[in-house]
Amino acid sequence: METTLCGVTLPNPVMPASGTFGFGYEMARFYDLNQLGAISLKGTTREARFGNPTPRIAECREGLLNAIGLQNPGVARVIAEEIPKLRAVYGGVVLANISGFSLEEYVETARAFDACDDVQLLEINVSCPNVKHGGMAFGTCPEAAAEVTAAVKKAVRKPVILKLSPNVTDIVAIAKACESAGADGLCLINTMLGMVIDPRTGRPIVSTKT
Template sequence: MNALSVNVGSVNLKSPLILASGTCNFGRELSEYYDLKILGGISSKGLTIKPRAGNPGVRVAECDSGMLNSVGLQNPGVDYFIENDLDFMRDSGAAVIVNVAGHSYEDYIEMVKKLDPHKEKIDALEINLSCPNVKEGCMTIGSDPSAIRYITSELRKLTDLPIWIKLTPNVTDIKATALAAQAGGADAVVLINTLMGMRIDIRTRRPVLTNNTGGYSGPAVKPVAIRMVAECSQVLDIPIVGCGGIADYKDVIEFMIAGASAVEVGTACLVHPALPVDLTSDLEKYCEDNNIALKDLTGTLQRW
């Protein structure tokens, strides 16, 4: 028995570790560092209908305990992905999670229509309703519960692939948006995407990022993510994939106790590309030392 195996609804993962969208492209580069088969899954670069060059100018800035990014959904477009990258992801041995982004309801619908014919190669669709780095779409939809419910229900009609809704933390009540995704027919929610942030160059008095603001990620966001996972775990009947600031095996365990069935690791892998190798080894030792299967930790938080 694999002590690291977990389930996110109908999706079985050999490990709770998923590479977060936007931090691993489609896995090719990382495959030079380690065997991707050790992973539970790979979430693809956020894909759009047409190729995107991304935002101009400075797109990444280091911060205390993390980083800001405003890449702007740079990607080759969904048609190129299907022709050139999907088979690589399928053959990697990790579950294939395709991250779907857009600027309108119509974009998301067209994307799912293009991907559904290839569903035998895809394990789940991660619908990005939370990107803070483009000027329209994504987070606008993702901050409105009624819009979340609507687009989720429309996508549910188009495919029987598992639908995971990735939500923004930049809202007043994360439970309301998570419940809206569930009501629309989502199979899981992904919590959290990046927090909105800014850095200023004191010499020029201008933002460091050319887009002015960007998504803040890294260790500093973990307490926010843990709180949101724990809150949503109390009200949802569907699984949660937790992410935000994971850097070692104890972070993974903390997310699972809070209510996550699996986790996504992103920023830390930019610093240490082979981090999942260490995480896997440490999690295996933890399970052996404690005679426990990781999936048994999910939602075991004991509140005061």
């Protein structure tokens, strides 16, 4: 089952999606994480973020809606505290998932992970629908997505994957713009927009309506 992802060898292609697996080590009590092909970290921003008010998830017939709002302790603490906890239980490939609210923020956060030997791949999330004025603004327009791609590529040595949103008119144009700007890979897709109404209250269940 061995495969490669942007030049990095993985023992197999199984990798939990960012945000569904914490920083990985939280799951170590359930099974040996070293069976995985790679681990994608919870989305990280330059500064710490508290995330959205609860409730942040709602089950529905089709699966699960989420609006977490990029809760994370900020890149410095992810590198200093979370990654060492993961490394205590896992020796495989780690992919850092990066979000931002400006070009500078994407670049600075990507640079910090680029300098961290425990991270092999960088995933740039230009597709989070769950924060106001967030990364999604970069991922709905080909020019802006290309701008982030080029700026991050110029700043780092590690492979850069662009994570795109399904909530756009033409994902192909955005994918091609990222490719032309130097993306090493694409990750499809981020969270779908949706709403679950609680029939008892007539109100949406998830607090942040996306």
